[in-house]
Amino acid sequence: MTELFRSVPALDKLLKTPQGVELVNQFGHQAVVTSGRQLLIEAREFIKREQHSPDFLQDIDRTLSYLAERLAEQQRVQIQSVHNLTGTILHTNLGRALWPQSAQQAALNAMGHNVALEYDLTEGARSHRDNYVSALLAELTGAEAACIVNNNAAAVLLMLATFAKDREVIISRGELIEIGGAFRIPDIMQQAGCKLIEVGTTNRTHLKDYRQAINENTAFLMKVHCSNYQICGFTASVSEQQLVALGDEFNIPVITDLGSGALIDLSQYGLPTEPTVQEKVAQGVDLVSFSGDKLLGGVQAGIIVGKREWIQQLQAHPLKRVLRCDKVTLAGLEATLRLYLQPEKLTSSIPTLQLLTQPVELLAEQAQQLAERLRQRLNSNYHIEIIDSEAQIGSGSQPMAMLPSKAVAITSPEPLALMSRLKQLSQPIVGRIEKGRICLDLRSVANLSELLKTVDEL
């Protein structure tokens, strides 16, 4: 036993070898010493537990190359890219929308350079960081101005905190939603210091319900787009148009949390209709909020559009300073919005829209290629076939809408074992398990040739 412990080398000695010196050059003294110490502690624990030496202690070369591996691993970024074969295009756990090319370029440029973020180059004077995006959004949506924060949850919080603190907000019981990740409308109201006045019932709310709840302390009539669920059957809800008319009567503004917030009519591509931001603005809603990385297909951001005087008040609230976006987000968002000035090109310029609108025939071809590649790599224990599949938009958009798709289904004695092999590839493949089979859905795949290359590692 003592013999074994004595075989654990001293760190000093390791670092003086040529490989040790090389490691210090590559990773720096501190990191090598910290990892080296840790390694030797683990070696002693291993000996105590197992009564023999671990493999990596067999000779100094082994120990050092093991240490080198660890140091390299430590440098590897863990937020690594994956292949999304879940069939959910806007997958929150996988980072939602992919940025358009031009947005990536704009962001990269902003990262490495100083940019005219709050500086007006024509006037040579200070300006506001939301200005460029605000002007674009005004052009695209018909609203007067916009305010940009980090995500739509922040947008809702800011609207409520600015205008409804210590006051009442009237909302239908059918719209008290929870989005994933602890975003619940009642909780946000509480955080913003406003009082939630629920009206109507879960399935039916009428205009008179709102009317009866209005008093001198009412700050807002609020609509929340039920993006992630549907109430079917005997239902009634009040449209924004009706609410705006009611609000006008009492001089009370109407706000809408639109969730996904499409900027184009998706039904033109045969996709399920999603209310557009333009539509809500045209209906006279005072403030509309939506996400930048859902159907818009861009950057994580919360976008509020509406009347100028309202937007100015949002901009002046101290919370806006807390929630404001950085130059990279704003550059990416601006570039994404500019693409909307050329609407005919959106299905190729915006990856999310490209994925959503791919014809199923194309997906069938891609499924063929993937299946072929998998057959070359997996032995006959695995049964591989192409099946019809149903993809989803994701991120709570249109949960009932199923998009026709194709998937490669793999039946094997141990699907979980294969699933974990797929996740250990250099760019992990994330699929879904359905009826005991692994389903790899092609609709959410952004880069087929990269995917096929990764499969070759199997």
Ligand SMILES: *Cc1c(COP(=O)(O)O)cnc(C)c1O
């Ligand atoms: C997604 C969503 C949110 C939250 O938006 P984030 O950008 O994820 O913060 C809020 N409200 C609705 C209706 C949503 O669909």
